Amino acid sequence: MSRPLSAAAVAHPNLALIKYWGQTNAERNLPANDSLSVNLSGAQTRTEVRFTSALTDDDITLNGVAADAETRKRVTAHLDRVRALAQIPLRARVTSRNDFPAGAGIASSASAFAALSLAASHAAGLKLDASALSRLARLGSGSACRSIPDGFAYWPTGPETEAYARQLAPPEHWELRIITTYFRRTAPKMVTSLEGHRAAPTSPFYRARLAQLPQRLARARNALLDRDLETIGPLVEREAISLHAVAMTSQPVGHPEISGIYYWAPETLAVIHAVQRWRRDGVPVYFTLDAGASVHLLCEAATQPTVEARLTSLLEDLHGTYFISRPGRGARLVA
Ligand code: PMV
Numbered sequence: 001m002s003r004p005l006s007a008a009a010v011a012h013p014n015l016a017l018i019k020y021w022g023q024t025n026a027e028r029n030l031p032a033n034d035s036l037s038v039n040l041s042g043a044q045t046r047t048e049v050r051f052t053s054a055l056t057d058d059d060i061t062l063n064g065v066a067a068d069a070e071t072r073k074r075v076t077a078h079l080d081r082v083r084a085l086a087q088i089p090l091r092a093r094v095t096s097r098n099d100f101p102a103g104a105g106i107a108s109s110a111s112a113f114a115a116l117s118l119a120a121s122h123a124a125g126l127k128l129d130a131s132a133l134s135r136l137a138r139l140g141s142g143s144a145c146r147s148i149p150d151g152f153a154y155w156p157t158g159p160e161t162e163a164y165a166r167q168l169a170p171p172e173h174w175e176l177r178i179i180t181t182y183f184r185r186t187a188p189k190m191v192t193s194l195e196g197h198r199a200a201p202t203s204p205f206y207r208a209r210l211a212q213l214p215q216r217l218a219r220a221r222n223a224l225l226d227r228d229l230e231t232i233g234p235l236v237e238r239e240a241i242s243l244h245a246v247a248m249t250s251q252p253v254g255h256p257e258i259s260g261i262y263y264w265a266p267e268t269l270a271v272i273h274a275v276q277r278w279r280r281d282g283v284p285v286y287f288t289l290d291a292g293a294s295v296h297l298l299c300e301a302a303t304q305p306t307v308e309a310r311l312t313s314l315l316e317d318l319h320g321t322y323f324i325s326r327p328g329r330g331a332r333l334v335a
Pocket residue numbers: 015016018019020021035107109141142143144193194197290291
């Protein structure tokens with residue numbers, strides 16, 4: 001096997017339209033339900049991995065700063081998976097940079113583990129196909145598997161052999177715009193998405209959510225393939241609210257101080273209310289939320305200027321800002 005020993009890759013975060021919330025296997029990040037997502041072209045992680053005999057420990061730098069202990073542990077565990085597959089003993093220098101803020105509900109772990117999986121496996125000389133790469137990324141962070149294929153992805157539940165993301169449609173399938181808002185004044189979240197997944201079954205509404213999902217996903221998938229925003233929009237909104245209803249009524253382990261997980265900030269609700277008003281005014285724009293205070297707005301390219309004009313004045317009051325994405329490409333190697 002030829003081993004380049006170093007490689008760099010980029011990946012985009014992805015936004016779930018139908019969300020992954022809850023697991024059947026926490027060790028292996030196997031999801032309790034199928035999910036659908038779109039890659040966000042407007043945000044990116046770039047990661048470089050260099051295996052070298054000059055190191056006795058992995059050396060990990062994120063956004064120019066040495067990684068904290070928790071992150072080091074997760075990244076080293078992921079490099080260990082690559083080392084085991086490639087049978088390579090060397091430690092690695094990992095340098096990674098996001099061009100978007102972490103902890104705002106923009107899934108940085110997805111783009112991070114997608115880019116790391118591709119750069120590390122390539123550097124170690126592994127030639128993984130798209131499904132094997134997606135499965136590897138999933139072990140780092142569940143939703144990272146959906147940042148591997150280009151465009152729109154579908155990640156089914158099921159056994160290990162099936163638990164990888166497939167492309168549902170390429171980026172150019174739909175001229176959708178995703179406007180991601182975030183707020184300068186919101187505090188970092190108190191409960192990670194990993195803790196949220198594990199807490200989900202403690203919600204009395206979790207079973208009801210899982211029972212509803214197959215039908216919602218089938219309808220959302222058809223609407224996506226038909227580029228039908230008026231059908232998928234309300235489904236995506238109900239889906240986000242369903243996840244948050246479960247989160248708000250679940251009890252995470254190790255957090256006796258809280259009686260439910262509130263990822264929302266006051267600004268989150270202000271944007272939701274504004275979107276509802278804009279729709280009443282005839283503007284076709286819809287919202288969704290992940291595990292954070294950020295709100296993502298979905299609209300067609302033709303509606304983008306109207307939404308941006310309204311959003312700009314709202315975000316001034318909320319001390320917020322935004323970036324815009326189109327459906328993005330999957331993880332790829334770069335020079
Ligand atoms: O991959 P994780 O463990 O960060 O979970 C992601 C959870 C959500 O972003 C809330 C939903 C999703 O499907 O991406």
